[in-house]
Amino acid sequence: xxxxxxxxxxxxxxxxxxxxxxxxxxxxxxxxxxxxxxxxxxxxxxxxxxxxxxxxxxxxxxxxxxxxxxxxxxxxxxxxxxxxxxxxxxxxxxxxxxxxxxxxxxxxxxxxxxxxxxxxxxxxxxxxxxxxxxxxxxxxxxxxxxxxxxxxxxxxxxxxxxxxxxxxxxxxxxxxxxxxxxxxxxxxxxxxxxxxxxxxxxxxxxxxxxxxxxxxxxxxxxxxxxxxxxxxxxxxxxxxxxxxxxxxxxxxxxxxxxxxxxxxxxxxxxxxxxxxxxxxxxxxxxxxxxxxxxxxxxxxxxxxxxxxxxxxxxxxxxxxxxxxxxxxxxxxxxxxxxxxxxxxxxxxxxxxxxxxxxxxxxxxxxxxxxxxxxxxxxxxxxxxxxxxxxxxxxxxxxxxxxxxxxxxxxxxxxxxxxxxxxxxxxxxxxxxxxxxxxxxxxxxxxxxxxxxxxxxxxxxxxxxxxxxxxxxxxxxxxxxxxxxxxxxxxxxxxxxxxxxxxxxxxxxxxxxxxxxxxxxxxxxxxxxxxxxxxxxxxxxxxxxxxxxxxxxxxxxxxxxxxxxxxxxxxxxxxxxxxxxxxxxxxxxxxxxxxxxxxxx
Numbered sequence: 001x002x003x004x005x006x007x008x009x010x011x012x013x014x015x016x017x018x019x020x021x022x023x024x025x026x027x028x029x030x031x032x033x034x035x036x037x038x039x040x041x042x043x044x045x046x047x048x049x050x051x052x053x054x055x056x057x058x059x060x061x062x063x064x065x066x067x068x069x070x071x072x073x074x075x076x077x078x079x080x081x082x083x084x085x086x087x088x089x090x091x092x093x094x095x096x097x098x099x100x101x102x103x104x105x106x107x108x109x110x111x112x113x114x115x116x117x118x119x120x121x122x123x124x125x126x127x128x129x130x131x132x133x134x135x136x137x138x139x140x141x142x143x144x145x146x147x148x149x150x151x152x153x154x155x156x157x158x159x160x161x162x163x164x165x166x167x168x169x170x171x172x173x174x175x176x177x178x179x180x181x182x183x184x185x186x187x188x189x190x191x192x193x194x195x196x197x198x199x200x201x202x203x204x205x206x207x208x209x210x211x212x213x214x215x216x217x218x219x220x221x222x223x224x225x226x227x228x229x230x231x232x233x234x235x236x237x238x239x240x241x242x243x244x245x246x247x248x249x250x251x252x253x254x255x256x257x258x259x260x261x262x263x264x265x266x267x268x269x270x271x272x273x274x275x276x277x278x279x280x281x282x283x284x285x286x287x288x289x290x291x292x293x294x295x296x297x298x299x300x301x302x303x304x305x306x307x308x309x310x311x312x313x314x315x316x317x318x319x320x321x322x323x324x325x326x327x328x329x330x331x332x333x334x335x336x337x338x339x340x341x342x343x344x345x346x347x348x349x350x351x352x353x354x355x356x357x358x359x360x361x362x363x364x365x366x367x368x369x370x371x372x373x374x375x376x377x378x379x380x381x382x383x384x385x386x387x388x389x390x391x392x393x394x395x396x397x398x399x400x401x402x403x404x405x406x407x408x409x410x411x412x413x414x415x416x417x418x419x420x421x422x423x424x425x426x427x428x429x430x431x432x433x434x435x436x437x438x439x440x441x442x443x444x445x446x447x448x449x450x451x452x453x454x455x456x457x458x459x460x461x462x463x464x465x466x467x468x469x470x471x472x473x474x475x476x477x478x479x480x481x482x483x484x485x486x487x488x489x490x491x492x493x494x495x496x497x498x499x500x501x502x503x504x505x506x507x508x509x510x511x512x513x514x515x516x517x518x519x520x521x522x523x524x525x526x527x528x529x530x531x532x533x534x535x536x537x538x539x540x541x542x543x544x545x546x547x548x549x550x551x552x553x554x555x556x557x558x559x560x561x562x563x564x565x566x567x568x569x570x571x572x573x574x575x576x577x578x579x580x581x582x583x584x585x586x587x588x589x590x591x592x593x594x595x596x597x598x599x600x
Contacts, residue, residue, distance in 0.1 A: 078140035100128030188264035252282035253394035287392025287399030332554035340513030437551035470516035475541035
């Protein structure tokens with residue numbers, strides 16, 4: 001159910017004794033279901049690591065060099081630093097072999113844990129007679145590292161002609177991809193630097209407009225971090241030959257949607273970017289959520305007993321040996337994390353139907369006494385259900401949904417559930433099945449209507465699904481015109497600004513819940529319309545809101561609608577009558593009456 005294998009790196013300082021050492025491990029995952037690993041014998045030797053650097057490179061006369069990529073075959077325990085320096089001869093005249101070649105000022109690549117590669121470069125003058133630079137190796141661990149080349153040969157080339165409309169080819173390489181890894185390949189129009197970005201669709205698909213913005217975004221990215229598939233990722237390469245392709249491998253999850261963009265900067269200093277982002281969908285491993293229904297004979301609620309439900313989720317995850325986040329309640333919460341869309345209170349039970357109105361007088365027809373007895377009380381509830389979901393492994397090459405269904409209702413799983421609920425709520429019965437998700441679309445897009453201290457958001461979907469809507473917790477600073485409120489307009493009044501990186505918007509996330517009040521409504525076949533009321537707002541204030549619909553999975557749904565957004569004002573406060581004005585009006589009226597009587 002979970003990952004059977006894992007890997008990790010170890011390191012030690014250069015001062016560590018060369019010998020065999022004992023390494024002891026502990027398992028810390030919140031459960032005692034696993035024993036500690038046996039002692040590992042690790043041998044420390046004096047083998048040298050290699051810092052790989054190119055031995056030749058091209059630059060443009062009056063421009064820059066092709067980027068010099070620096071990597072190493074092992075990660076330094078502390079650090080190794082690499083830089084470029086002029087190549088000065090050892091003869092009496094100290095002849096320079098670097099005339100016309102200038103390393104970028106202050107540029108040093110530091111290889112260490114979390115930073116396993118870097119880029120160096122240099123400038124070439126309009127006239128170059130030199131042909132070489134030297135590499136300089138420094139840093140705490142330099143004694144146990146060597147360079148693959150001590151020098152780099154420089155070829156200065158005449159600047160080319162700037163292309164007017166380069167193709168900027170970019171494509172997903174399906175044959176090399178799998179659910180957890182998506183390979184994207186691009187081709188730049190000339191020698192120089194290339195970058196490819198892969199961004200989850202929740203962040204938007206804006207393409208950056210300058211090489212400075214690209215470099216800044218690339219520098220903020222750290223490869224290999226946990227959860228990388230949920231955030232923007234970057235890859236860079238040197239284009240050292242015409243027509244050379246840049247191939248990048250990105251961390252992804254089964255069926256997740258991304259946008260990719262290619263950026264190029266030539267050695268002449270020309271910047272190119274994709275005209276628009278490429279839509280990329282990670283390959284699916286066939287995984288589907290498994291719905292688990294637990295039925296009890298005593299009252300229990302997903303909402304009012306959510307703390308108990310999340311404990312059930314946690315114990316079930318441990319029994320299935322999967323991460324806690326893969327076993328959720330009906331609202332997407334899991335052990336230790338309450339769903340942002342969990343209602344504040346359970347929905348009220350429907351009221352008993354009122355007795356039929358006595359229509360005898362209206363129709364002049366006498367009704368039998370038995371007619372009044374047709375109003376029946378609803379049957380007393382005798383069963384209560386909890387709906388849990390086991391999400392598929394998004395990184396497996398191929399998911400086994402049938403195995404998940406079997407495991408979720410197996411002896412170990414049911415024992416884990418009973419360990420939490422049996423003492424208070426009695427024994428449960430369990431039923432599990434794959435969840436078939438359907439693509440969901442808006443029939444009537446969400447619109448908001450302002451009321452007294454409230455907004456009502458309503459619309460409809462074409463199939464059953466979850467509708468999430470969110471209203472900002474604080475009103476906008478600028479008051480909107482009435483015309484804007486009436487039209488429920490979402491378009492900006494000013495021209496569109498240049499593309500900028502956007503924060504991810506996910507109405508199932510805690511980060512969104514910090515700024516917005518979130519509600520969820522489940523549309524069902526036959527009742528596909530929805531309406532949500534957001535109360536306790538300020539009078540006469542404008543609030544931003546947004547809505548999306550998803551397929552019927554509370555976590556990582558397979559289908560989402562585009563996010564609908566708007567801003568709507570609540571009704572203005574009713575101004576009370578002014579007491580002082582009313583008093584003066586009464587006094588003035590009395591004076592007039594007295595005057596009228598006197599003169600009469």
